[in-house]
Amino acid sequence: MKKGSILILSVFCFIPVLIFAQPATKKVAAPPISQETAACLECHKLYTPGIVEDWLRSRHSKTLPSSAMKKPEKARRISAKKVAASLEKVVVGCYECHGLNKEKHKDNFDHMGFNINVVVTPPDCATCHPVETKQYSGSKKAHAVGNLKKNPVYHALVETIISKKAVEDGKVVQKEVSDFTRQETCFSCHGTEVKVVGKETIKTPVGEIEVPRLTNWPNQGVGRINPDGSMGACTSCHPRHQLSIEVARKPYTCSQCHLEPDVPAWNVYKESKHGNIYFSNYSKWNFNAVPWRIGKDFQTPTCATCHNSLITTSDGKVIAERTHDFGSRLWVRLFGLIYSHPQPVHGDTSVLKNKDGLPLPTTFTGEIASEGLISKEEQAKRKGIMSGVCNQCHGTVWVSNHFAKLDNTIRETDQMSLNATLLLLEAWKHGLAEGLPQGKNPFDEKIEQMWIRQWLFYANSIKYASAMTGAPDYATFKNGWWNLTENLQQMKDWIELKKKTK
Numbered sequence: 001m002k003k004g005s006i007l008i009l010s011v012f013c014f015i016p017v018l019i020f021a022q023p024a025t026k027k028v029a030a031p032p033i034s035q036e037t038a039a040c041l042e043c044h045k046l047y048t049p050g051i052v053e054d055w056l057r058s059r060h061s062k063t064l065p066s067s068a069m070k071k072p073e074k075a076r077r078i079s080a081k082k083v084a085a086s087l088e089k090v091v092v093g094c095y096e097c098h099g100l101n102k103e104k105h106k107d108n109f110d111h112m113g114f115n116i117n118v119v120v121t122p123p124d125c126a127t128c129h130p131v132e133t134k135q136y137s138g139s140k141k142a143h144a145v146g147n148l149k150k151n152p153v154y155h156a157l158v159e160t161i162i163s164k165k166a167v168e169d170g171k172v173v174q175k176e177v178s179d180f181t182r183q184e185t186c187f188s189c190h191g192t193e194v195k196v197v198g199k200e201t202i203k204t205p206v207g208e209i210e211v212p213r214l215t216n217w218p219n220q221g222v223g224r225i226n227p228d229g230s231m232g233a234c235t236s237c238h239p240r241h242q243l244s245i246e247v248a249r250k251p252y253t254c255s256q257c258h259l260e261p262d263v264p265a266w267n268v269y270k271e272s273k274h275g276n277i278y279f280s281n282y283s284k285w286n287f288n289a290v291p292w293r294i295g296k297d298f299q300t301p302t303c304a305t306c307h308n309s310l311i312t313t314s315d316g317k318v319i320a321e322r323t324h325d326f327g328s329r330l331w332v333r334l335f336g337l338i339y340s341h342p343q344p345v346h347g348d349t350s351v352l353k354n355k356d357g358l359p360l361p362t363t364f365t366g367e368i369a370s371e372g373l374i375s376k377e378e379q380a381k382r383k384g385i386m387s388g389v390c391n392q393c394h395g396t397v398w399v400s401n402h403f404a405k406l407d408n409t410i411r412e413t414d415q416m417s418l419n420a421t422l423l424l425l426e427a428w429k430h431g432l433a434e435g436l437p438q439g440k441n442p443f444d445e446k447i448e449q450m451w452i453r454q455w456l457f458y459a460n461s462i463k464y465a466s467a468m469t470g471a472p473d474y475a476t477f478k479n480g481w482w483n484l485t486e487n488l489q490q491m492k493d494w495i496e497l498k499k500k501t502k
Contacts, residue, residue: 031064031090034090034091034095036095036099037090037091037093037096039112040093040095041093043112047205051240051241055093061092064090065083066088074290074291074316079132095116098117099117100123100124105228106196107196107227109199109210111209118214118227119217119226122142122230123228123230125234136324137230137232138346138347139347140349141222142347143348144223145190145225147349151350153359153360156442162177162182163177183216187216187221189257191219191222191223192217194214194224195216196227197214198212199212212227220235222236246287250282251278254303260478260479262336262460263460264460264461264474265468268461268468268471271470271473272468274300274469275470281299281300285297291312291316292309292310292312294319295313306329308326308329311392327347329386330343331374331378332379332410333361335460335463337455338421339414340413341361341362342374342375343382345373352369352373353372354367355369364425366418366421387403405466409466413459413484414459420451423447423488423491423495424447427495427498432447433448446494450491454484454488454491457483458483461474461475461479462475
């Protein structure tokens with residue numbers, strides 16, 4: 001036998017010895033689960049296995065709060081300094097979330113011998129995440145329901161859009177709005193008010209169960225008013241029951257509400273260079289890293305990069321602190337209203353008052369309210385944070401020119417919105433339509449609907465394309481300058497035709 005053959009044979013004979021000589025893999029003990037959660041899992045793995053499997057994939061199912069609090073500050077996902085002893089040494093399971101603050105939850109009920117809450121709310125999450133909850137509670141998102149319902153101008157616009165219509169005596173007449181329609185339209189994103197109105201008996205695979213009867217449920221809108229009186233739904237961005245930071249950081253989550261025609265962030269992002277890089281490379285990124293290292297864990301911004309994640313350089317230098325007030329890095333409010341304006345100081349925008357006494361940050365002709373909006377110093381500070389994120393991948397001239405372009409876009413589109421408003425005021429003045437001067441609905445006639453398109457669809461599209469850069473079609477032909485110009489001319493033509501026929 002040749003020497004080479006003998007050597008190969010010797011190696012293969014020795015491999016089993018090496019394999020059996022290796023020490024046995026040490027089994028890592030599963031973290032302890034509370035008795036209450038163990039009981040929940042025993043049933044729910046049979047009847048709602050999807051929920052259980054989703055939870056088993058979560059960080060909650062594998063992490064003790066006591067262990068989480070020992071991590072370095074920048075790497076911590078838990079902001080509490082201390083939690084109750086009963087929660088410290090067990091994973092965050094079913095009962096640890098659904099069994100909190102029972103005395104405040106009107107949706108608490110006896111379920112198989114355990115008192116549980118149907119709706120997990122921000123104050124419940126605050127047990128481990130108090131900083132994030134406090135930040136969110138002051139945001140426009142948390143106040144999203146009130147900002148629509150308590151503001152008579154917004155409320156009138158919403159009700160005009162989603163109300164049933166009838167044709168009576170040759171006229172289109174506005175009728176009532178059903179709660180189901182409210183629930184699945186504007187308030188699907190903004191949130192509904194969930195109330196307990198007694199109890200009901202439902203049939204389940206384990207028999208009949210008596211549960212709280214909830215209004216406007218299900219809903220996971222950002223400003224949902226919960227049965228315990230709190231505002232918000234953490235599950236808007238961190239879906240049940242995995243509550244993943246990865247899902248929250250991907251732009252699909254924001255695209256549920258922020259898309260064309262009125263808030264075309266998702267559409268602009270898809271067309272932009274940032275979106276191009278994201279869709280090409282995101283499978284190689286680390287969406288779970290905390291902090292999130294720019295260039296190392298990801299290559300191009302997503303919504304979370306600019307608006308709320310803790311962003312650092314590859315060597316740990318902080319570029320932007322984590323925040324759950326999603327407007328806190330923004331200096332100007334671009335969308336949702338007739339004209340751009342400084343961001344409001346507080347998330348409850350219904351308290352704003354313009355010169356005419358309306359709860360708006362500007363007048364109908366664009367004059368900015370004197371109170372309730374952030375100062376020029378605060379605007380400059382926020383703009384500096386945002387440009388600091390951009391500067392990690394782009395040169396100084398690139399970034400400064402980008403923001404100069406955005407400032408110009410804001411001025412020009414606001415002027416085009418003002419032009420449309422002046423035409424609307426002319427129509428009201430000459431009695432061609434009935435609106436605010438006549439004490440009537442300013443949103444229900446043709447000229448008024450064209451006016452709404454001008455600022456809510458077309459100006460917004462251009463502003464987003466400019467702010468997020470790299471989607472020129474949304475600034476030009478896709479609800480952009482073409483539409484802004486055409487719509488203005490159509491408003492003028494409508495007025496002239498009405499004058500002649502009158």
